[in-house]
Amino acid sequence: MNEPNDALAALISEAGFSWAGLARRINDLGANEGRALRYDYTAVNRWVKRGEKPRPPVPTLLAQALSERLSRRVSPSDFGMTKEETLAARGLRYSDDTRATVDTIIDLGRADVKRRDIVKAPFVLAALGAPSRDWLLAMLEETATERGPRQVGMRQVAGIREMFALFQDMDVMRGGGHARIALVEYMQSYVLPLLKRDHEPAVQDALYEAAAEQSYLVGWMAYDDGEHGLAQRYLIQALRLAQAAGTVALGAHVLAGMADQANLLGHPGEALMLARAGRRGLSKGDSPACLADLHILEGRALAALGEASAAAASVVKAEQTLGSVAHDEEPAWAKFIDVPYIFGEAAHCFRDLGQPSELERFANESAAGARRQGRARRGALSEAALSIADLERANVEAAASRAAHVVDLAASVTSSRTVETVRDLQRRMKPFGNLHEVQQFNARADALLGLAI
Template sequence: MSDPNEELAALVVQAGFSWAGLARRINDLGANEGLALRYDYTAVNRWVKRGEKPRSPVPMLLAQALSERLGRRVSPSDFGMPEEETLASRGLQYSDNPRTAVDTIIELGRADVRRRDIVKAPFVLAALGAPSRDWLLSTLDETSTERGPRQVGMRQVAGIREMFALFQDMDVMRGGGHARTALVEYMQSYVLPLLKREHEPAVQQALYEAAAEQSYLVGWMAYDDGEHGLAQRYLIQALRLAQAANSAALGAHVLAGMSDQANLLGYPREALMLARAGRRGVTDADSPACIADLHILEARALAALGESTAAAASVAKAEQVFGRVVHENEPAWAKFIDAPYVFGEAAHCFRDLGQTAEIERFANESAAGARRQGRARRGALSEAALSIAELGRANVEAAASRATRVVDLAASVNSSRAIETVRDLQRRLKPYGNLSEVRHFNARAGELLGLAA
């Protein structure tokens, strides 16, 4: 019999797991990988007391379970087990080599298209710190060089960027669930294979940047579609490719997406850290639109933390920076960091702070701009903020009328965020369920979205 695994025993105690609870969590993580594991407390007893080592990928799943609880990365080597990584765990790593990131995105894409269980992989809070740290350090350490004009004459890169613009438009107008599979298949068949070959430095860097843009976009689409673990993995790999492309602005943009996701999932402190890391790594000369976005996401995180004065100051800073944006000078990925977006996020900031007048000020601007552009998802989010503002003024009938408009907009896009917005309104309006306007709203939500009141 082997000696007891004292390192594992100590980590289990630090994480606050019972042996039965740890076994259940490993089974759940295995299910996300398509594995039918049936471990119970006796298995954990053997690993701890007898020093037995389970087969791959269980050591990695065990490390993931401990990482989640401890809020820091634990690897199998920390408790004397072999480190053979699963796709779910590789997707969370910020690799030393951008080629490794390319390989990981290819594997994620294959699993995504085939609807394998990586789609159900969990969002891992402990994985957020290292990528933002490593990106920021590499960005600050870059040797400053004069950048020549972007070589848009490179036919392949120009074509990839045209496809990015097309898919970004589809996401903004129709929702993240509308065309993600098509984008993944395009990346798999055309973009990523180009990065498996050697090119002259200028072409190589341009390809990395184009691939980073698309990897970010497919991650954002997965986020909007409610597949948060998958989205997190795409975004981390996109951040690594942005570093390989030497694009500080694009890397900061990816961190903005990661911040947005963390805040949505209820982790405002981590969201604040990510937004601030992005701001430290980018300058006004890179992209004022990106900086404005990072300020507004910092405001969202501060609002979620209840820091009203600091949140309002960040909104004001976002407005100030946004006033300097010249959209013709911004990269394509910044196209939709515009007034409907920035004012819409500001409205949600003041929604979280319960400041009705400020909600109305920003949400009205956002909703009007979204209507002019035909952007149903952004319109739904901003109309929902206005509905909440009406509730804040005790105008329940007007709130329900706005909420019904949100249903109609949400039904026209494929976006889990839009659906969740309707669910939120249902919860807020539940105490007034006997009013005819509220009954009409709930009936419409059931008819168009299949949501029970």
């Protein structure tokens, strides 16, 4: 038996409907659309007390009836009547309606918290093109208009941004799986309800921007935790909110995340397209840190495509751009884009290109910076790259010893990427499984991460 629908009960009570009166109004609204509906108070009783869900279009009619009485917009998502197969498709859509985007993020969050099937939704390669195209076109059109000066320091928005910074620090230090559900619940209970109300334009834009930041971070956390279909849907919706806020750099940052994910999943051509779309959307001075990130992700994609000279040129551009970054002038979401991050990604470019000398140069600096900052996830990724360089130089014992350290770092965070990095090292060392050091590494991976060979 389903749980009672407390949200629907509260809305009905607030609207002052009797169950019979609500059923009559739904029938009337259906008749206006040529539908012969025959609901009565017993149907409403089942929806409220048993949590039953009527077939479409009744949830929409129910929302319409409540909206009329409450003089505000109510959607089926507000009382939990959204089909998950519809949500999986809707999460990939770059909507013209910003309010529809907010509803989609609310529904994704509810399904995420309750671990419903949407968490298992597939990553859809074909869904990548339209959002980046629509965002880029919207941003190019926006450059020809005049926007009023953005007000900053508003108390509510400042509080939301402080929470974003806190959760981003948790992600950087502890991994994407550590606090994602807590962030989703915060967004559900506080941030997203604010977006369902009208505000004066400056406040509205600032709220869209803050919500876009958090939606991006939730998507990034899901990505780091290996839930790629869910991550893709959060990121697409975050991109739409960034457009609504008119914040070009944030939109470009979301595209960088989408590029990173596409490349990780083996789609470097699409990753290249996304990174270049983000770079083209930026104007000079928008965010040097974001630009550096887009350059390095372009390099990652080019390296995966085997275009060595172009990839190396992108790495150089990323390094040069990073040198011009004034971190105190960058937004909070760009805080992690620093030497350990950029150099770590550069190391992976040269890993993919089979150039151990360049790999070691960048990975050593990245790993050292990660140690100083206590960033175990970044340290694990860079130390793994150094282990691969040792393997390519036929120094298997050193590679295995370093790989055991990667296991220790991976075990200290909640990140499927670091776990997959250890698996990758196990696959690379399989031909040397008779060596004592490799056996010790595999035993440690089994003991700490459950990765038995």
